[in-house]
Amino acid sequence: MAAQSTTAQSTTAQRTTTERATTERATSQRDAALSGEAIDAVLAWYEENARDLPWRQAGISPWGVLVSEIMLQQTPVVRVLPRWIAWMERWPAPADLADAAPADVLRAWDRLGYPRRALRLQECARSIRDLHDGKVPSDPVALRALPGIGEYTAAAIGAFAFGRRTVVADTNIRRVIVRALTGARFPAASYTSAERSLVASCVPEPTARSVRWNQAVMELGALVCTARSPRCEQCPLARHGCRFLALGRPEHAGRPRKVQAFEGTDRQMRGRIMARLRTGGPAPRDELLLLDPADAPRVERCLVSLVADGLAVVRDDGSVDLP
DNA sequence: AAGACGGGGAA
DNA sequence: TTCCCAGTCTT
Numbered sequence: 001m002a003a004q005s006t007t008a009q010s011t012t013a014q015r016t017t018t019e020r021a022t023t024e025r026a027t028s029q030r031d032a033a034l035s036g037e038a039i040d041a042v043l044a045w046y047e048e049n050a051r052d053l054p055w056r057q058a059g060i061s062p063w064g065v066l067v068s069e070i071m072l073q074q075t076p077v078v079r080v081l082p083r084w085i086a087w088m089e090r091w092p093a094p095a096d097l098a099d100a101a102p103a104d105v106l107r108a109w110d111r112l113g114y115p116r117r118a119l120r121l122q123e124c125a126r127s128i129r130d131l132h133d134g135k136v137p138s139d140p141v142a143l144r145a146l147p148g149i150g151e152y153t154a155a156a157i158g159a160f161a162f163g164r165r166t167v168v169a170d171t172n173i174r175r176v177i178v179r180a181l182t183g184a185r186f187p188a189a190s191y192t193s194a195e196r197s198l199v200a201s202c203v204p205e206p207t208a209r210s211v212r213w214n215q216a217v218m219e220l221g222a223l224v225c226t227a228r229s230p231r232c233e234q235c236p237l238a239r240h241g242c243r244f245l246a247l248g249r250p251e252h253a254g255r256p257r258k259v260q261a262f263e264g265t266d267r268q269m270r271g272r273i274m275a276r277l278r279t280g281g282p283a284p285r286d287e288l289l290l291l292d293p294a295d296a297p298r299v300e301r302c303l304v305s306l307v308a309d310g311l312a313v314v315r316d317d318g319s320v321d322l323p
Numbered sequence: 324a325a326g327a328c329g330g331g332g333a334a
Numbered sequence: 335t336t337c338c339c340a341g342t343c344t345t
Binding site: 069070072074077113114116120148150152153156170171218221222227 | 337338339340341342343
């Protein structure tokens, strides 16, 4: 924090009212905001190192951005890429997806994971068609009200599809900001209001710059300030007072982050059932029970939950199919 | 605040 | 094997 005092004066002119409001508050994060020089360094790094992703191209439709954001929820870029391209070709506008058969939507979702997202995306498309004249709303509040769109995604669409100044806080941005300003290796499990103001304090005031910033920090987290093995030697913040680096890259303090088991869970079984339904047409219940002959109750339980989620239906003859 | 919810590829 | 990914929703 003391290190900030030397740069504070020279960058005062560039600091925003938001930054000042945050820094003047008498809290432990008083000197939190990044310097204007640090922000410049990150933006310059982004110009050089940004990946060429289709949903970032100029002229991309808000719908294309929305689809990418939903697909990217908990799914890496490389796996989303081919599915997004095929998706946009098939359903280039919300109304197109709204009219599709859910079974086709789930098959097109393929193995992106968390297939409830695919269903929500279609519900989202229907809401856009019915409530917003078929056009993705630009208002973050309206976006947030759509199925499958939470705080992060609403902010991301506001920024990347409509060029608004929003506070985007995905896993990458949270990690970069927390490391740079607090020195902790990882953010806390829950996204607190304190952390939110920390992230907000870094967003530049000029709108165009804020959009670029959100994109740049996210990319920095994805390519350099990674969760596992951060490449600090390549980081534009290394010379601008990153606290994590200054403190010698400390280990994670506190409870180890929980890792959800997968092998042998209902989640895995649901995935196996969905994989079968996507490829082979209707499945006799007896066939699905063979997925785990030693634990029929588990298969039954998963079937019930899939039906409850709208991801599967039971036909009159007892076979199971996509909705 | 904590748990459910897929799937795959890198370390 | 373990970890983690442009999170959201429910309890």
